[in-house]
Amino acid sequence: SQQGEEDPQALSIQEGENATMNCSYKTSINNLQWYRQNSGRGLVHLILIRSNEREKHSGRLRVTLDTSKKSSSLLITASRAADTASYFCATDSSYKLIFGSGTRLLVRP
Protein backbone atom coordinates (compact mmCIF):
# COMPACT_ATOMS: atom_id res chain seq x y z
CA SER A 1 0.00 0.00 0.00
CA GLN A 2 1.08 3.58 -0.54
CA GLN A 3 2.99 5.43 2.14
CA GLY A 4 0.98 8.63 2.03
CA GLU A 5 -2.77 9.05 2.00
CA GLU A 6 -4.37 12.40 1.28
CA ASP A 7 -7.63 13.60 2.69
CA PRO A 8 -10.04 14.63 1.30
CA GLN A 9 -9.91 12.83 -2.03
CA ALA A 10 -11.73 15.73 -3.66
CA LEU A 11 -12.36 19.34 -2.64
CA SER A 12 -14.46 22.03 -4.32
CA ILE A 13 -14.23 25.64 -3.15
CA GLN A 14 -15.03 29.14 -4.35
CA GLU A 15 -12.29 31.39 -5.66
CA GLY A 16 -10.85 33.43 -2.81
CA GLU A 17 -11.45 30.75 -0.18
CA ASN A 18 -8.71 28.78 1.50
CA ALA A 19 -8.07 25.13 0.68
CA THR A 20 -6.69 22.66 3.19
CA MET A 21 -5.62 19.16 2.38
CA ASN A 22 -4.06 16.59 4.67
CA CYS A 23 -1.57 13.79 4.29
CA SER A 24 -0.94 10.88 6.62
CA TYR A 25 1.97 8.49 6.33
CA LYS A 26 3.13 5.30 7.95
CA THR A 27 6.88 5.17 8.51
CA SER A 28 9.56 7.59 9.67
CA ILE A 29 10.65 10.10 7.06
CA ASN A 30 13.56 12.35 6.17
CA ASN A 31 11.33 14.92 4.54
CA LEU A 32 7.85 15.38 3.12
CA GLN A 33 7.10 17.12 -0.16
CA TRP A 34 4.00 18.44 -1.88
CA TYR A 35 3.48 18.38 -5.64
CA ARG A 36 0.82 19.68 -8.02
CA GLN A 37 -0.36 17.97 -11.17
CA ASN A 38 -2.45 19.69 -13.78
CA SER A 39 -4.64 17.37 -15.79
CA GLY A 40 -2.57 15.01 -17.91
CA ARG A 41 0.71 16.72 -17.15
CA GLY A 42 3.82 15.92 -15.16
CA LEU A 43 4.11 16.79 -11.49
CA VAL A 44 5.54 20.08 -10.30
CA HIS A 45 7.27 20.43 -6.95
CA LEU A 46 5.68 22.94 -4.57
CA ILE A 47 7.43 22.73 -1.22
CA LEU A 48 9.64 20.48 0.90
CA ILE A 49 9.56 20.30 4.69
CA ARG A 50 12.23 18.44 6.63
CA SER A 51 11.45 16.09 9.49
CA ASN A 52 12.88 18.56 12.04
CA GLU A 53 10.70 21.42 10.79
CA ARG A 54 7.13 22.08 11.93
CA GLU A 55 5.94 24.73 9.50
CA LYS A 56 7.04 26.23 6.22
CA HIS A 57 5.69 28.97 3.96
CA SER A 58 6.06 29.66 0.26
CA GLY A 59 3.94 32.44 -1.20
CA ARG A 60 0.29 31.43 -0.67
CA LEU A 61 1.28 27.96 0.52
CA ARG A 62 1.66 26.93 4.14
CA VAL A 63 2.75 23.42 5.09
CA THR A 64 2.78 21.93 8.55
CA LEU A 65 4.32 18.67 9.69
CA ASP A 66 3.55 16.71 12.84
CA THR A 67 5.92 13.76 13.03
CA SER A 68 4.34 12.47 16.24
CA LYS A 69 1.05 12.04 14.37
CA LYS A 70 2.73 11.18 11.08
CA SER A 71 0.71 13.82 9.29
CA SER A 72 1.09 16.96 7.23
CA SER A 73 -1.25 19.60 5.90
CA LEU A 74 -1.09 21.91 2.91
CA LEU A 75 -2.98 25.21 3.08
CA ILE A 76 -3.51 27.28 -0.05
CA THR A 77 -4.74 30.74 0.85
CA ALA A 78 -6.86 33.03 -1.33
CA SER A 79 -7.35 30.32 -3.95
CA ARG A 80 -7.55 31.08 -7.66
CA ALA A 81 -9.11 29.20 -10.55
CA ALA A 82 -5.57 28.43 -11.72
CA ASP A 83 -5.02 26.41 -8.52
CA THR A 84 -7.40 23.76 -9.88
CA ALA A 85 -5.26 20.62 -10.00
CA SER A 86 -4.45 17.42 -8.13
CA TYR A 87 -2.14 17.73 -5.14
CA PHE A 88 0.07 14.93 -3.89
CA CYS A 89 2.21 14.48 -0.84
CA ALA A 90 5.41 12.47 -1.19
CA THR A 91 7.49 11.09 1.62
CA ASP A 92 11.20 10.51 1.51
CA SER A 93 11.60 7.31 3.43
CA SER A 94 14.75 5.25 3.01
CA TYR A 95 15.66 7.79 0.35
CA LYS A 96 12.82 6.75 -1.98
CA LEU A 97 10.09 9.22 -2.91
CA ILE A 98 6.74 7.53 -2.30
CA PHE A 99 3.56 9.33 -3.31
CA GLY A 100 0.09 9.36 -1.85
CA SER A 101 -3.15 9.03 -3.77
CA GLY A 102 -3.78 12.76 -4.10
CA THR A 103 -6.47 15.38 -3.51
CA ARG A 104 -8.34 16.76 -6.51
CA LEU A 105 -8.97 20.47 -5.96
CA LEU A 106 -11.55 22.41 -7.98
CA VAL A 107 -11.62 26.17 -7.53
CA ARG A 108 -14.83 27.64 -8.92
CA PRO A 109 -14.63 31.16 -10.39
Place this chain on the structure above:
Amino acid sequence: NAGVTQTPKFQVLKTGQSMTLQCAQDMNHNSMYWYRQDPGMGLRLIYYSASEGTTDKGEVPNGYNVSRLNKREFSLRLESAAPSQTSVYFCASSVVQGAEAFFGQGTRLTVV
Protein backbone atom coordinates in the same frame (compact mmCIF):
# COMPACT_ATOMS: atom_id res chain seq x y z
CA ASN B 1 17.67 23.44 -20.79
CA ALA B 2 14.99 20.81 -21.43
CA GLY B 3 14.84 19.26 -17.93
CA VAL B 4 13.51 15.69 -18.11
CA THR B 5 12.60 14.39 -21.55
CA GLN B 6 10.61 11.21 -22.14
CA THR B 7 10.05 9.40 -25.41
CA PRO B 8 7.68 8.38 -26.80
CA LYS B 9 4.73 10.45 -25.58
CA PHE B 10 2.15 7.90 -26.69
CA GLN B 11 2.37 4.19 -27.49
CA VAL B 12 -0.04 1.36 -28.23
CA LEU B 13 1.26 -2.18 -27.82
CA LYS B 14 -0.25 -5.58 -28.37
CA THR B 15 -0.15 -8.06 -25.53
CA GLY B 16 3.20 -9.83 -25.51
CA GLN B 17 5.11 -7.13 -27.38
CA SER B 18 8.16 -5.50 -25.86
CA MET B 19 9.25 -1.91 -25.79
CA THR B 20 11.63 0.49 -24.07
CA LEU B 21 10.65 3.85 -22.65
CA GLN B 22 13.46 6.37 -22.80
CA CYS B 23 14.23 9.10 -20.28
CA ALA B 24 17.00 11.68 -20.30
CA GLN B 25 17.78 14.60 -17.98
CA ASP B 26 20.16 17.48 -18.55
CA MET B 27 20.37 18.78 -14.98
CA ASN B 28 23.35 16.65 -13.91
CA HIS B 29 21.16 14.88 -11.36
CA ASN B 30 22.41 11.76 -9.64
CA SER B 31 19.07 10.06 -8.94
CA MET B 32 16.42 8.99 -11.41
CA TYR B 33 13.03 7.31 -10.99
CA TRP B 34 10.29 5.58 -12.96
CA TYR B 35 6.68 5.81 -11.77
CA ARG B 36 3.36 4.66 -13.15
CA GLN B 37 0.06 6.45 -12.62
CA ASP B 38 -3.26 4.70 -13.14
CA PRO B 39 -6.49 6.69 -13.64
CA GLY B 40 -7.51 8.65 -10.56
CA MET B 41 -4.60 7.35 -8.54
CA GLY B 42 -1.29 8.50 -7.23
CA LEU B 43 2.12 7.55 -8.53
CA ARG B 44 3.65 4.20 -7.73
CA LEU B 45 7.40 3.75 -7.84
CA ILE B 46 8.56 1.05 -10.28
CA TYR B 47 12.36 1.34 -10.11
CA TYR B 48 14.85 3.95 -9.11
CA SER B 49 18.53 4.64 -9.56
CA ALA B 50 20.27 6.41 -6.71
CA SER B 51 23.34 7.08 -8.80
CA GLU B 52 24.97 6.05 -12.03
CA GLY B 53 25.60 2.31 -11.99
CA THR B 54 22.95 1.40 -9.40
CA THR B 55 19.30 0.42 -9.72
CA ASP B 56 16.78 -0.77 -7.12
CA LYS B 57 13.23 -2.04 -7.07
CA GLY B 58 10.41 0.19 -6.00
CA GLU B 59 6.82 -0.65 -5.03
CA VAL B 60 5.70 -2.36 -8.26
CA PRO B 61 8.73 -3.74 -10.18
CA ASN B 62 7.23 -6.95 -11.57
CA GLY B 63 7.11 -7.05 -15.37
CA TYR B 64 9.70 -4.28 -15.79
CA ASN B 65 13.45 -3.92 -16.17
CA VAL B 66 15.58 -0.79 -16.12
CA SER B 67 18.97 0.34 -17.31
CA ARG B 68 20.91 3.35 -16.08
CA LEU B 69 22.84 3.82 -19.29
CA ASN B 70 24.86 6.77 -18.00
CA LYS B 71 24.27 9.70 -15.68
CA ARG B 72 21.78 11.31 -18.09
CA GLU B 73 19.71 8.36 -19.23
CA PHE B 74 17.45 5.87 -17.45
CA SER B 75 15.34 3.51 -19.56
CA LEU B 76 12.39 1.31 -18.64
CA ARG B 77 11.75 -1.91 -20.53
CA LEU B 78 8.61 -4.00 -20.78
CA GLU B 79 9.67 -7.43 -21.98
CA SER B 80 6.20 -8.87 -22.56
CA ALA B 81 3.49 -6.24 -22.25
CA ALA B 82 0.22 -7.07 -20.49
CA PRO B 83 -3.07 -5.10 -20.40
CA SER B 84 -2.43 -4.46 -16.67
CA GLN B 85 0.54 -2.34 -17.71
CA THR B 86 -1.73 0.17 -19.44
CA SER B 87 -0.86 3.36 -17.60
CA VAL B 88 0.87 6.71 -17.77
CA TYR B 89 4.58 6.39 -17.05
CA PHE B 90 6.58 9.24 -15.56
CA CYS B 91 10.30 9.58 -15.30
CA ALA B 92 11.78 11.91 -12.70
CA SER B 93 15.19 12.98 -11.48
CA SER B 94 16.63 14.66 -8.41
CA VAL B 95 20.05 15.95 -7.46
CA VAL B 96 20.27 13.27 -4.77
CA GLN B 97 17.86 10.65 -3.46
CA GLY B 98 14.91 12.13 -1.64
CA ALA B 99 15.43 15.70 -2.86
CA GLU B 100 13.01 17.76 -4.95
CA ALA B 101 12.11 15.73 -8.03
CA PHE B 102 11.67 17.05 -11.54
CA PHE B 103 9.25 15.19 -13.78
CA GLY B 104 8.95 14.51 -17.46
CA GLN B 105 5.64 14.98 -19.26
CA GLY B 106 4.82 11.29 -19.24
CA THR B 107 4.31 8.43 -21.68
CA ARG B 108 0.76 7.20 -22.20
CA LEU B 109 0.95 3.47 -22.83
CA THR B 110 -1.99 1.34 -23.88
CA VAL B 111 -1.66 -2.44 -24.08
CA VAL B 112 -4.43 -4.14 -26.06
